[in-house]
Amino acid sequence: MTTRIGVITFPGSLDDRDAQRAVRMAGAEPVALWHGDHDLQGVDAVILPGGFSYGDYLRAGAIAAVSPIMTELKDAAGKGMPILGICNGFQMLVEAHLLPGGLIRNAHQQFIRRDQLLTVENADTAWTHQFSKGQEITIPLKNADGGYIADAETLARVEGEGLVTFRYAGVNPNGSLDDIAGLTNPAGNVVGLMPHPEHAIEPGFGPDTPVAMRSGVDGLAFFTSAVQALQAV
């Protein structure tokens, strides 16, 4: 049976179509979901896409985190459904308390767009098991509120339990504590990160690599990891 992966569209989502395309290129069927519904349409996994839901009013991701569909999403997260939050989606996951900590304005106050080198720290999650621990990947980063923060106790727990999934390598672009770029929950089914793997899935449209311009496809393994994990069940 074809794996079905839902992508929730919120008012102000930008990268929902890109995420749907990434799902298709990973061999699964993308399913468009709507923030205002109380219905996940029986999908096997969910992606919260990037963008500026509700104009980043109140706090980035805060109003989306109390959307109708988040009731069903939180329930599914607790039952082990693979959920990936990208950029604004990561902000929603921390606002919904599905991942620990918070995300604030970049330390230098500026929007960033760059091809970002990351180190894979946890290759045991539903979305990262096709990577290896310590592997370096290049994924586009583009945000204004990407500074990861947490109090000392939370940070110690996140580090101690191995929840840090990605760290910025080479340069810390936004002041994130411990260079944290992405996190998982202890069960490994919920993953969130600021960079955009759905923008690095197809030769000709990805980040530059030493081989050729725009040839980077390091993001595809996020989606094929989830598909493989779901088909193995």
Add this chain to the structure above:
Amino acid sequence: MPTIVVEVMPKAELLDPQGKAVAGALARLGKSEFTDVRIGKRFELTVDGPITDATRATVQQIADDILSNAVIEDVVAIHYPEGSEA
């Protein structure tokens, strides 16, 4: 109609990039007596009807769960209009 004011500030121990940018601007303007600036939020909630104990409980819950994120912010004050004391 009565208005309730909720004030939220970024936690003191965490970086406040916006406040830091304003502090930098003040320093450049020669206003060197100000050593720090922090920027918070003020919410004005207008109520249709009298403020009851239930209203106060709801305001506290909204302030804690929606208007602020306890990971990064503190609710520093909730002001009720004069004459509405329970």
